[in-house]
Amino acid sequence: MLKGFKEFISRGNVIDLAVAVVIGAAFGAVVTALVADFITPVIAAIGGQPDFSDLSFTINGSEFAYGHFINAVISFLIIAAAVYFLVVLPLEKMLKQPDAASSESDVRACPECLSMIPSEANRCMYCTSVVGPASAAPAPAS
Structure with missing residues (x-):
C-alpha cells in the first residue's frame, strides 16, 4: 500500500x-x-x-x-x-506555428471521419480507418 x-x-x-x-x-x-x-x-x-x-x-x-x-x-x-x-x-x-514539413497541399480528408490527415497516410490518425493512396480513385459503391 x-x-x-x-x-x-x-x-x-x-x-x-x-x-x-x-x-x-x-x-x-x-x-x-x-x-x-x-x-x-x-x-x-x-x-x-x-x-x-x-x-x-x-x-x-x-x-x-x-x-x-x-x-x-x-x-x-x-x-x-x-x-x-x-x-x-x-x-x-x-x-499555430506552421510546420515546415506540412502545408495545405500535403493533407486530405479522411473518407470515414472527414478529418484532415497527411496525404501520404495509409491509416487515419483519428478514426484509424484504412485509407487508400491519395491519388487512387475511390472504390465503386456496391
Whole structure:
C-alpha cells in the first residue's frame, strides 16, 4: 500500500501540479495586494471614494461589505488577464506555428471521419480507418 502511494506521489505531474498550486496561491496574494494597495486607490481617487473595502450597507443589522467583493472582482480580472496574456496567448501562438514539413497541399480528408490527415497516410490518425493512396480513385459503391 505504501509503495503504491510512493509511486503516485513520485509522479512528475503530481509534483508539477503541487508546485503550480503553491505558485498560483502566491501569485494570487501578490495580485490581491496590488489591487488593494495600488489599483483600488487609483480607481477610488477618480470616483472620490478612498477605499473600496470600506463600502458596505446594512439591512436588519447584517452588514454587506460589497467593497471587498469589488476588490475580489478586480483581483480576479487581473489574474485572468495575466494568465491569458502570459500563458494562453503565447501557447496558442506557439501551437499555430506552421510546420515546415506540412502545408495545405500535403493533407486530405479522411473518407470515414472527414478529418484532415497527411496525404501520404495509409491509416487515419483519428478514426484509424484504412485509407487508400491519395491519388487512387475511390472504390465503386456496391
